[in-house]
Each structure stands twice: as structure tokens, then as C-alpha cells.
Amino acid sequence: MEKENKSNESIKNVTIGIIGVIALVITTVGITYAVWTSNASQVTQNAITVGCVNVTLADESDDITISEAYPISDGQGKQLKPYKFTVKNNCKFSATYKVTLEKLSGSNLDPKYVKVLLSNQGEATTNLEAKALITSNYPSSEPYVTAGATAGFQLLTNQTLEASATKAYDLRLWLDTSAPSSIGNQVFNSKIVVKAVPTNQK
Numbered sequence: 019m020e021k022e023n024k025s026n027e028s029i030k031n032v033t034i035g036i037i038g039v040i041a042l043v044i045t046t047v048g049i050t051y052a053v054w055t056s057n058a059s060q061v062t063q064n065a066i067t068v069g070c071v072n073v074t075l076a077d078e079s080d081d082i083t084i085s086e087a088y089p090i091s092d093g094q095g096k097q098l099k100p101y102k103f104t105v106k107n108n109c110k111f112s113a114t115y116k117v118t119l120e121k122l123s124g125s126n127l128d129p130k131y132v133k134v135l136l137s138n139q140g141e142a143t144t145n146l147e148a149k150a151l152i153t154s155n156y157p158s159s160e161p162y163v164t165a166g167a168t169a170g171f172q173l174l175t176n177q178t179l180e181a182s183a184t185k186a187y188d189l190r191l192w193l194d195t196s197a198p199s200s201i202g203n204q205v206f207n208s209k210i211v212v213k214a215v216p217t218n219q220k
Contacts, residue, residue, distance in 0.1 A: 139186035
């Protein structure tokens, strides 16, 4: 009878021990899961909520319109009236941005015949180099937000704009002297687009 009682007591101890182990495992898993989800949630909030990205593009002049254009030299192109625009960072954090020129649908002029000069607003252009609108000069980029855009060319990349800062530019476009006479009546329409991300996500 005494052996039977000891046997029953052993079974109870083993059973309690197993339950204790299971409870410990469940508790450990529960705590680990809670900590993991808390960390994951915090990362998401930092990336989405804290990471303010609000960069605006303001026009300061009329769009560039060249009617019945003919090829001109770079010296003449640099003297053209520029399209002026300003990029502004509306957040309290620095941003990294790029400026692209997007070719719009309806354009049938080969971009390689278009010369581009983007400079800081008011900067003397005499010693600046104008380049043809080809991917070896301006890397290609998928159109961002412009409806009907068919191609993008990155005029500037990895530019930093501090909190609440602004940056003003002058853009000049003209028909290069390499353009053949066969391009008569062809058109090139484009728009400037700015894409920005928080500086630590560039």
C-alpha cells in the first residue's frame, strides 16, 4: 500500500513537472512573440510616421516653348530665357532628391537632338557644359508622376536638401546643331519632376 502511494505521488510530481515545463515554454514563447511584434511595430512607425517626405516644386516662370525651332550653337542656347523652378523641403528632416526631365507622349523628336543646361538660378552659364539628352549623359529613369510620360532622364541625382531649405534652378533647352533638316515639324514636350526620399533612405 505504501509503495502504491509512493508510485502515485511520483506520477503526480512528474505530471506537475511536465505541466510546469509546458507552462514555461508557453510563457517564454508568449514573451518572445510580444517583444518581437513590439520591435516590428516600432520599426514600421519610424519608417512611415516619422519619415516626413514633403518636397514641392514651384514654377517661377512660364514653361519653355520653342516654336518653329532651328538648330543653334551652345553659346546661343546658353543665352536663352530659362525656365525657373524652386525645390523646397517642407519637413524638419533633410531629404535626398533627384531632378528628372520626362518626355511626354506626343513627342516625336529624338531627344538626342535636344541640348540641356540645368544650372543654379542666376549662375553664369558661360563656362557650363550643355549636354545632349541621351542616356550616357543623363541616366534613364522610369516616369514618376507625370501622366502620359514615356521616358525620363535624370538631370540631377543624390542632391541633399536640409530641413525647410530651398534650391532654385534655371533650365534651358534648345535644338542642337547636329539635328538634320529632316526633323522639320517634329515636337519635343517635357516636364520637370522631382523625387525625394529621407536622406537615410537614398
